[in-house]
Amino acid sequence: QKEVEQDPGPLSVPEGAIVSLNCTYSNSAFQYFMWYRQYSRKGPELLMYTYSSGNKEDGRFTAQVDKSSKYISLFIRDSQPSDSATYLCAMSGGNYGQNFVFGPGTRLSVLP
Amino acid sequence: DTEVTQTPKHLVMGMTNKKSLKCEQHMGHRAMYWYKQKAKKPPELMFVYSYEKLSINESVPSRFSPECPNSSLLNLHLHALQPEDSALYLCASSQSQGLSDTQYFGPGTRLTVL
Numbered sequence: 460q461k462e463v464e465q466d467p468g469p470l471s472v473p474e475g476a477i478v479s480l481n482c483t484y485s486n487s488a489f490q491y492f493m494w495y496r497q498y499s500r501k502g503p504e505l506l507m508y509t510y511s512s513g514n515k516e517d518g519r520f521t522a523q524v525d526k527s528s529k530y531i532s533l534f535i536r537d538s539q540p541s542d543s544a545t546y547l548c549a550m551s552g553g554n555y556g557q558n559f560v561f562g563p564g565t566r567l568s569v570l571p
Numbered sequence: 572d573t574e575v576t577q578t579p580k581h582l583v584m585g586m587t588n589k590k591s592l593k594c595e596q597h598m599g600h601r602a603m604y605w606y607k608q609k610a611k612k613p614p615e616l617m618f619v620y621s622y623e624k625l626s627i628n629e630s631v632p633s634r635f636s637p638e639c640p641n642s643s644l645l646n647l648h649l650h651a652l653q654p655e656d657s658a659l660y661l662c663a664s665s666q667s668q669g670l671s672d673t674q675y676f677g678p679g680t681r682l683t684v685l
Contacts, residue, residue: 493673502661502676503614547613549674559674561613 462486465548465562474571478535482548482562485529489560490552492524494533497545497564506546507533538569575677577662583683586652592680594645594662600675602626602668603645605637606661608679614661620645621668652684 465482472478480494491510495503507522509515509531515522521534531550535542548562575596584590594603602621606614619627620639628637634656636648645662659681663674 491673495676500659500681502659502679505673505675508673559616564613 463548463550463560463562466565467563469566469568471568471570472538474538474540474569476538476569478533478538478542478567478569480533480535480546480548480565480567482531482550483529484531484550484560486550486560487526487529488552489526489550491550492522492531493549493551494520494522495547495549495561496542497547499544503547540569540571543568575662575664575675577660577677577680579680580678581681581683583685584649584652585685586654588652589648589650591649592647592660592662592682594647594664594677595643596664596675596677597643598664598675599642600664600666601642602665603639604663604665604674605635605645605647606663608659608661618647619668626668649682652682654684657682657684 463482463484494507496506497503507520509522509524512524512526519536523532531548545564545566547564551559578593604619605617607617608614616629617631618637623639623642634651638646659679661679662677665674
């Protein structure tokens, strides 16, 4: 079983839709949870950062963490064609070393 | 300033060449990272420097040699690479290595090995 799992997509939605992106993980030591957006041929861009369980909202983006279920989500409201990218979840907080792990990424296409 | 810069943006090299990739940040971060990313895959960690000391080497072949001359700079020296080493090489930095390690990425260097 991979440490972090994420539906690879591609996920296609119409403009204005609410998008739900999800990751599951197996390591209960993870404490910090991030979502990155990566456009084609560019480096990842940090979107959201949350610590432990709970919700965090920033504009059209909401991140949710449920540590009891080992499940994190990113919601995008009023999706725009410019949101078309690969979304990578990431998490850290393991017991030692570089405990930062990326999920495999979900490709999102928002159609005008 | 929340920017990580990388040079060059693109690099084409032969298998016998020696080249270097450079990364710079001025956010006062004390941890810096090199990742390799192949098309349609997530970044894979290569090296981590913490307080200018090599902290993690993820079993990377010796043809890749990292260097951290000071807290703002990170280099990756390349020698005798193989065509399968062609990829996007990403540099990142974070406040520290560990629990608060939200990483900020540079735009990457796209490397092609002929």
